Amino acid sequence: MGEPTGSFVRSHCVGSTAVIYASDYLNKLTGERIERECRKQLDGGCRALVIDFSDTQLVNSIGISILLGIIDVAERSGARVIFSDVNAHTVELFNMLGLTRHVVLVRNQEEALLSADHTASEALPTSH
């Protein structure tokens, strides 16, 4: 069975951090695509997930519920989730539904990567 094509989610890795780009409208379908990509990155050994919302204009409640699912999965894998470039209105929605209690929000991808890097180094075992 081949991997479905056409449901492409833009992503790249920086070290052990995966950066995943959300689309302009976060709904059930696009949320599930992000979720799938996140799971793939976690299975591949990523220790932090940065979801970049710079293209995202609108999110709905189903999309937000899927984001919460991603946070759960990441937590169980010991990985961290960071949201970057979230517009003010989306932040307001995340606040209303309690998402911001479970995730770090940063201004841009650069900050996200720094934050992820910091977390990863904290998690590394110390050698003597």
Place this chain on the structure above:
Amino acid sequence: MPESERENESHMRRILGRVGRAEFVGRAVELSRIASHPVPGSRGLLILLAPTAGVSELLRQGYDEIFNRRGDVAPVYFSIPRGQATAVTIAIEFLNTFLLQYLAFRRDDPTLCQAPLVLSDLVKLAPAPDYDWIDELLNSYNRIRFGANDQELVRLCFSAPDRVPRANGRVFVMLDLVHAGAGHTKDSRWLRTEMLRTLNRSAHPYLVAGLRRQILSTAHEADLSFETLQILRLDELRESDAGQLTDFAAARQQVRINDESRDLLVQQFERSPFFITTLLQAAREKNISLDSFLACERLYVDELLGGHIHQYFTGLLEQIAPSPELRCSLIKHLYEATLGSNARASFEVWRKLLTIAQDDLELLLDALHTQEFVNWDGGLVEAGGGPTVWKDFLWIRYRLDVQNEFRAQVVAEMIARALKRAPQTMASRYRRAAKLKLKDLLVHFNYQLVPRILLDYELFKESYRGATTEEISAGLDAETDLVRLPQVFHAALCSAYNRRIAQLPDDESCVIAHAFEGSAYSDDNEIVWLAAQIDSKLEVEREVAELWCERLEALAACCGFARTRLFLIANEGFSTEASRLLEHRGGHGVSRQQVELLTARLGEFADAGRSPEPDEFVAILPMGDDNELVAANIVEQIARRSNFGPEAINQIKTAIVEACINAAEHSLSPDRKIYQRFRVESDKLVITISSRGLVPSRQATGEGTKAAENLEPTEGRRGWGLKLIRSLMDEVEFERVDDGTSLRMTKYLRSSPS
């Protein structure tokens, strides 16, 4: 007039039909079968009706078609009149009708069919080739008419078509016994049998239509050979056809009706053309518009108490139980049976309850059985049946005649009862429509090969979550791991096996299918599939799946099924743990999407209100395909022109997106449309999002704004839409509508802080 035009006009003539051909809906196949029946060599056609199916207009349309064809077959349509007519008067009426319609056809003069002529006038109208036999027939009639032998007269009248000389063509008698349904005296039973026997002896083709139980028992009593008979079964109209029939009838009667009321009538009258057209006729007579549930139910109750529907059922009851005391007693016992009391009782119990002689009780039960108000096989009587309108009639008669209650109180309570029931009736229809047709699906398995992944939710989720329909379709086409489905030879609702197994639904969502696997019909290959659809918006968890497994396994044990397979369906599939459990029990757990894909692959299923105000924008969008974004774009433009700031515009857009999603997700909408109104006022924007279909249960139990304010998510991480809307908008309230939901949201315009 040119020949071609005359031919065309002649073909279009409406003779007995009460509606034009374009308005005659839902019976095209049956009409064609009737019109093509009188070919050389054909004999009898029995039309067996379900009680609410309706057949008279079908026969009249068939008459018109054969008449206008101008072939060698003269159609004759005769309907046994309702009421207390004797066998002799019915036979004379038949003779008169036969001669009138025969001569109308021979003279190609349809107006004769309705002409008020008596037998003595008719011979004068006969064309030369028909004069002698008609004159001879009428002489025989006059000889026998005033004699003492009624049976001879009846036979003479019904055998009249046999006198038509072969050279003058054939006669096709269509006998409509629908209204003779309750005639349960020995005389009326003898007449029906004699008519059928006489027609069957004739060399001409014929058709007899009536209630299915009545026609079959009459055919048996007449000792007809079923080998020479053709049978056409007429079930209820399809819902869409009944809806169209209602629209046409309302237009004919000039009664204003809206879609919601139309659909309610279709459901409440269980698609019966007779009751639907009767109510619309009453609406015209009383000059009432049927544009709300309240108007419909008020008129309905009027009709039950004293209108045409009242007359219909009262006439039926008077024929079944002629004496007022017996009638009252019958109403009491029939009504109490609808509540469960003596719903299954022996013939002896009924004799004691009604205190009548055995022969009379037999006739009475036979008449009730014919109408399908009871099931009686000669021993046990199962009462409590019949359509909703009959049960409502019984309820009213019981309160008035047995309980002796005040009429005003009964009227008020019946209207309230009907109004409270209306949304439930519609909700039940929407749920029924949204349910997967599990029985059909299983029957179509038919040993076909399908991708294994369609029966395994975990595998399917792993491969196709987030994929588009096209991607999934392409993926399934490329699948090489296939599984052969069993061949199902019998499928029925679980409730048909054991009603006592608790909590199993009594509908299409729980089905038992007996099947064979493998190529041989052997004990080893025999298997029973136990299928159930679980209502859930999220993946079903292990505990729920286990509960369903236990219920179905208990049913299987109770029925003694040797080998079984569980087949559970949930809208969003099953959690990993639940899937493991099902795998462990040798069952299948699949999502609705998988079932839809499976159905498509089995291959055999291929199948707003007021005007806007001047300052109001109206949009109607189809549900799905991210059309909530279209709504968001519309409202953005309107809000921008009304000087709302960017933050408020974003809030309004999100609120409208959520309202649209809610409407699409929860309503099981019949038209799959979202109706939107945007009203701009000096200080606010009022948005109303409406859809037809189910009312969310939490809204149905609450009141307007209060209900909206109290709504909290109760389904984990779903069901947040209303909470968001409430946070983003200034006022949120549900408007009362007959059918579905209408959510009004208001956003006030605030001046920007300086």
